[in-house]
Amino acid sequence: MRSMITEWIQDLRQGASAEEKVAKLLEELQKSNMEDHYLNAICKEQAIAAARAVDKKVKSKQQLGKLAGIPISVKDCLCVKGVESTAGSKMLKGYHPLFDATAVERCRNQDAIIIGKTSQDEFGFGGFSVNVGKDYQIPKNPVDSERSCGGSSGGAAGLTKKANIPALAESTGGSIVNPAAFCGVYGLCPTYGRVSRYGLIDYASSLDKIGPMATSIEDAALLMEIIAGHDNKDATSSTTLVDYYTTSISKGVKKLKLGIVKEAFPDNSEVESHVWKSIKKLEAAGSTYQEISLPKNAAYGIPAYYIIAMSEASTNLAKLCGMRYGMQEKIEGDYNTYFTKVRSNFGQEAKRRILLGTFARMAGYRDAYYLKALSVRKMLQEEYAKAFKDVDVIITPTMPIVAPKFSEISKLTPLQHYQMDVLTVGPNLAGLPHLSIPSGTLRKMPVGMMAIAPPWMEKRLIQLGGVL
Amino acid sequence: MPTTTKQQRVVDAPLLRKVAANARLSLTEEEIKLFLPQMKEILATFSVLDQVKTTAAWQPMQATELREDKAAASLAQEEALQGTAATKGYIKGPRV
C-alpha cells in the first residue's frame, strides 16, 4: 500500500480543506460504526476544530507538522484530554482525563487530528476483542464480519484496514501484532520503554507498550518516529536515542540473518506456508536464514506472561472503586460494601483475571506463582539474547491461525483462549520490538508474519517491512 | 509464609471466596461454579513453572533518572473535584 499520510498531505497542499475531509470522514465513520463497532467514542467537535486549525496554518503558510490534518485513531486505553477514555470498561464510564497521553500529545504536536477512541477487550484482556466491557459492542473483522478482528487492539486494526486510518494501539502480550495480522495491516510494537506510557490506562505496567498500526510501513515508521523517545513523566521511558525509522524503509535486508523459530512452524499449515513465502522474498532480497530453537519460550512463555500480567493487572484495577473518577453509584454503606458493589461492573474476563492475579500474589502463593514467574521471565529474556548472538531478526507467524469465527471463539475455554497467544507473549515478556507484516491472504483472510528484533532495533524491522 | 506445595495450592470454593473478598469482588454461586474449574485448570497448567530451575530476579529493565525536587502548580480545586461526589471541597467516599 502507498502511504496514506503522504497522499492526504499532498491533497492539503493542493488546496483540499482538512476540515471538509475530516468532516466527511467522521460522517462516514458515525454511520459505519453502527455496524462494525471500531470506535467507542468519536471526538467530532475536537477533530473538526483541530482540522480547522490546520487549514488556517496552511492558509497563513505556517510550518506544518508531519501529521498535518491526518486523522489518527487512538485505542480507548490511551488518555485523550476531555474525551471519555474507558479502556473499554464500564468501570471507567464518565472518565474524561485532564491530560493527553504523551504519545497522543506528540501526534497533536505534529498537527494530527484525533478522530476517536477504538474498541478493545476490556483493559486489553483478550485476543479477539470479544471480552469487551459491559454495555460495549464487539468489533467485526473488516474482511469477514463473522470473524474477529483479533485483540485486544481490535478496533484499531479494523479501522486501519477498513478506513485506512493510522492508529495508536497498545500491546501487553500481543495486542498490536495479533489484530494487525488478523486484519492485514502493519502493527509495530516497540521495545519496552521506547514510547512513554504516560497516559496509558494500565493493564500490566511492566509489559504495556504503545505502538502504531498502518496500512503501509511508511506510515507505521513515521508514527513510531513521532511517538518514540524519552519522557520524564514515565520512569520506565528510555533515554536511548531514537533512530530515524523513516530512513530505514529503503535500506533493504542485504546480509541480514533471519532466525526461523522451529517451534513456531510445527505442522506445515497453510498459515506457515504463507509466512515461508515472505521469508523466501526476504532471501531473494539478500538476507539469509537459519533455523533456531526457543524451547523455553515455547514451554513457559504463556504461564509466565499470564501470571505477571494478571498479578499487575489486579493491582492496577484496584483503584477502580467508584470514587474519584469513572462510574459512581450512590455512596452508601461502609467502604467494603460500596467498593464491592461498584466493582461488580467489571466484565467476566476482567473478574477472572483479577481473581487469578490476586491469588498469584497472595501470601503463601506468591513465591510459587508471582515471584517464580518473574525469574522465569528473566530466563526467557536470556534465551532471546542468546539467539540474537547468531541472528539479526527472529521470524515466526504472528498468529498460528487466521482470524477465527465468533462461533469458534465461543467454544474456547479461558485456558485455550490464553494459549492462542503462544507466539506473541515471548517478545512481549522480553520487551523486544516486534512487527506484524501482512503476508498474503488465505481464502481472503489475512496472514501476518512476525519479525522480532533485539532491544532498540525497531529500524531492522522497518527494513524488513520496506522489502515486503 | 513458607512456599506451599503444589497440592496445597489447589483452589477450592472457600479459597476462591477469600480471594474474591480480598479483591472486593462479590461472586454469585453461578460465577463460583463457572470460575472454579476454569481457575483450577489454568493454575494446574501454569504449575509447569514448578519444574523450572531459576535464580531469583526482579524486573528486566532499569529505571531512568530520578526527578528533581521542584514543586509545580497543582490542579485547581474544582478540577480535582471534577466528576466526583464532592462536599465542602472534600471528595466524598463511603463510610470507614
Next chain:
Amino acid sequence: MNSTTLPATEVMIGLEVHVQLNTQSKLFCSCPTHPSKDIPNSATCPICLGHPGTKPVTNKQAIAAAIKLACALQGKLASELVFSRKTYFYPDLAKNFQITQYEIPLATGGKILLESGKAITLKRLHVEEDPAAIVREPACSLVDYNRSGIPLCEIVTEPCLSSPEEAREFLKKLLEIMEYLDIFHPEDTIKADTNVSIKKTNFRRVEIKNVTGFKEVERALVHEIKRQQSDAAGVVQETRGWNAEKGLTYAMRSKEDEEDYGYILEPDLPPYTLPLAWIAEIQATIPELGREKAARFVKQWKIDPTDASILASEKKLAELYERMAKEVNPILTARWMRRELLRALNSSEKTIEEINERNLLNLFTLLDKKAITDAIGQELMKKIIIEGIDPQQYVKQHQLGKVNDLSELTNLCKEAITENPKAVEDYKQGEPKAFQALVGSVMKKTKGKGDPKIINETLKGMLR
C-alpha cells in the same frame, strides 16, 4: 551497656516510626508538600489522585534525605532502590495500593543511642508515600488528597525498648538527628505504630496503630502496659487504636481479618541502582550530630557535660551557643543559655530565631564583667526575649548596675541588722540560714543590685 546483653525485661516495645521527609514536592509528583493555603484538595494532581493513565516518578531529594538519615544512623544501604506495591482498599488510598518498600528496604540495621548509653537497634528504614487525610462522617467519609503522596520515611526498631520513657526518648533523639540533617520540617508531625508486650502475657504482641507525636506515644504505651498488666489473661494478639482524647486504646481488628497485601514489585518504578558517587556526595553533607557535638563542647569549651548535651540537643540552640562562646566566657554562657535562656523561651513561647543575638551577647558580657547581679541578669533575660531590650542601655537607663559603693552598702547592712534582731540572734546561735536572710534583706534594699560579695563580707565583719 548494650541492649542485647540486657536480661529479658518486663516490657518489650518496638516502634514503626513515620516521619515526613522535608521536600518541596511530593514523592511521586510535583505537587507542593507545604501548600500556602490550607484548602482541601488544593495540592493535588492527576498523579496523586491516582487518575488512570498517570505514572509515578520518584523525587530525588526524598531519596537523598532518606539516604542521609540511613547513613547518619549507621544503617546499611541497599545497592538498588526498589519499590513495591502494597494493595489494600481504603478511601484515603488514591490508587488502593500504596507505593512502599517491602522486598528490599532502602537500608537495614543502624542504631540510635539513648542518654543511658543503651543502643536501640533498627531493623529497617524505607521510603513510602503517605495516604490522604480522611474526615469520618456518620454516613460517608470526606477525603482531602493534599497529603496523598507526601514522602515518608519509615524507621522500624527491634523490639528492644523497655519502657514508654525510652520510646519517647528514642523518638526525640530521632527528631533531633533529622533536624540536624535538615531533612525534617518543624511543622510536620511524627507518627508511630508501636508493638508492646509484657512478660506476664508471655510477650503476646499487641500493636497500637497510628499515634501522633512522641508525647502521645508515651501516653499510649503507659496506658496499654497498665491495661495488659491489669488483665493479662484477657490480652490477645491484635491491633488497637489510640483515642488521645479519652486516653484509651481500643480493639481495631484481630489477626484473622487482617488484609493480605499481596505485595508485588512496583512495575512503574523499575529498580534504580544507587550511584556510589551520589551516596558519597550525600554522606559528605552529614554534619556533626548532637551527640558528637556535645562531646566536643565539653572538650573544646570545658563546659559542664549536662549543659553540653542539652545545648547540643537542638541544632539552632547549639549553633547559637557556639557563636556566643566565641565572643564571651563559654562556661558562663553555657550555664546561662541552658538555664535562663531556655526558661525564658519556654515561658514566652518565643523561638530561637526571634532573639536579637547582639542583646544576648551584651547580657553575657555584663554578667561576665560582674557589672550586674545574677538576679538582675535573670530579669534582663526575660526582657531581652519578650521586649527585645538592649541590656546595656537598659542597665544604664534604669541604673541597674551593681551597687558596690562600700559606704552605701555599709549603711544598708547596719539597717538590716537593726531591723532583724531575731535573725542576728539566730546567726549568733550558729544557724547559717539566718545569715542568708540578712543578705536577702540588704539585697532587697538595693533592688537586687547590691554586689553580693561586698554585702557578705560587710555583714560578716559587723556580726563578728
